[in-house]
Amino acid sequence: MSARGEVALDSMSMKYALGLADDCLVLAQRLGGYVSFAPELEIDMAVSNIALDLLGQARGFYGYCSVLDSEGRSEDDFAMLRDSSEFRNHLLLEQPNTDFAYLIARQFLFDVFQKELFERLSRSRDTELAAVAKKGMREADYHLDFSQSWVLRLGDGTPESRERMQAAIHALWPFTGALFQPEEALGAGIDPASLEEPWRKVVAATLEVATLEIPVDLPQDQGGRDGRESPYRAEMIEEMQEVQRAHPGLEW
Amino acid sequence: MAPSTVVDVEELLESVMDPELSEISIRDLGILRGVRDEDGVMVVTVTPTYSGCPAMGQIADDIAEVLEGADVAYELRTVLDPVWTTDWMSEKAKRSLRKWGIAAPASVGKVERITCPQCGEKDTEVLSIFGSTACKAMNRCLSCLEPFESFKAI
Numbered sequence: 001m002s003a004r005g006e007v008a009l010d011s012m013s014m015k016y017a018l019g020l021a022d023d024c025l026v027l028a029q030r031l032g033g034y035v036s037f038a039p040e041l042e043i044d045m046a047v048s049n050i051a052l053d054l055l056g057q058a059r060g061f062y063g064y065c066s067v068l069d070s071e072g073r074s075e076d077d078f079a080m081l082r083d084s085s086e087f088r089n090h091l092l093l094e095q096p097n098t099d100f101a102y103l104i105a106r107q108f109l110f111d112v113f114q115k116e117l118f119e120r121l122s123r124s125r126d127t128e129l130a131a132v133a134k135k136g137m138r139e140a141d142y143h144l145d146f147s148q149s150w151v152l153r154l155g156d157g158t159p160e161s162r163e164r165m166q167a168a169i170h171a172l173w174p175f176t177g178a179l180f181q182p183e184e185a186l187g188a189g190i191d192p193a194s195l196e197e198p199w200r201k202v203v204a205a206t207l208e209v210a211t212l213e214i215p216v217d218l219p220q221d222q223g224g225r226d227g228r229e230s231p232y233r234a235e236m237i238e239e240m241q242e243v244q245r246a247h248p249g250l251e252w
Numbered sequence: 253m254a255p256s257t258v259v260d261v262e263e264l265l266e267s268v269m270d271p272e273l274s275e276i277s278i279r280d281l282g283i284l285r286g287v288r289d290e291d292g293v294m295v296v297t298v299t300p301t302y303s304g305c306p307a308m309g310q311i312a313d314d315i316a317e318v319l320e321g322a323d324v325a326y327e328l329r330t331v332l333d334p335v336w337t338t339d340w341m342s343e344k345a346k347r348s349l350r351k352w353g354i355a356a357p358a359s360v361g362k363v364e365r366i367t368c369p370q371c372g373e374k375d376t377e378v379l380s381i382f383g384s385t386a387c388k389a390m391n392r393c394l395s396c397l398e399p400f401e402s403f404k405a406i
Contacts, residue, residue: 042379042380042382042390045380045382045383045384045390046380046381046382049382049383049386050382051304052302052304052305052306052386053302053303053304053386054303054304055303055304056300056302056303056304056305057303057304059303059304060303060332127333130333131331131332131333132303132332134332134333134335135300135303135332135333135335135336136303138335138406139302139303139406142381142382142404145381146381146382
């Protein structure tokens, strides 16, 4: 392959990996913001553990981006010095921690997606992407155990818990369609459309057991990977980057 | 004379302990994957237990201290694949864990009750699959009623 061809391929792989990295980092940051607000101490620990795993996965993907980047940006540059409009995460992940049901709904809808994605990505011909996915696969299993068990408990719980769980599923559903939209840059990544059917199966089966309704015909928001952001992202990214922006290069 | 063989470096690294479990070496935990001589540079390979394990920074510092202190030219590499598994923990590490009150993990893929590190009974239950660190779960013994942590199988 010509040198130019390699650069083009690198930039495509980087764009894809950056989307995956941003998904993980943005959700980790959201979960981090919930710590100490959980209804039980055990949930605080679960939420912080899941955030930590996601942060580790984000680092894996950013590290790979850093190797591919023609500008030579580091992991930290990607996380701490890009503007919020440059993040490529799916909008689902930046939605706020409105209440515990929202946190669980967001986590569940993503965990099912991530588990399917990582299982396929772990067999990718791109060995770097495959390694991060392989490592994250069993972590995703544990995350899904947690979020799914809470969807069931809250859905098939009291009238109030059911109502709030249903409200959260409805509110976040419009952000799920974008998970399966074609990636502009795919490289050796996984075609998102291939994940939709397995995702839908697990989500539908879980909601049914949880006595929750599967939303139908809700208009779908298509933003995310293309750089469009919800009003919540800028505020969250600004808070996350505040120290690094005020004191460039500061280390702990 | 500076340590010059792979065996020398492996011996030096025996003294690098897990930052949270000061009697268990990173080698016995399976975090240290190997040492290789690449044209006189000792390539030390490590792998994290969980993706976000915050102890990896400290472990890298501890390796640096030991090897720089002995004038070893080295390079530290972190690899994710093959993925770390609790099956790599040595029997010695599992015994030490029990001494610290932390139950050893069940074998990956096997459904078995975890043995209580306090009383040795198998009548235990999992309270939460997420514990005080990324690699541990919280449990309770139904025999002696004590809560305890376990390394979670991965």
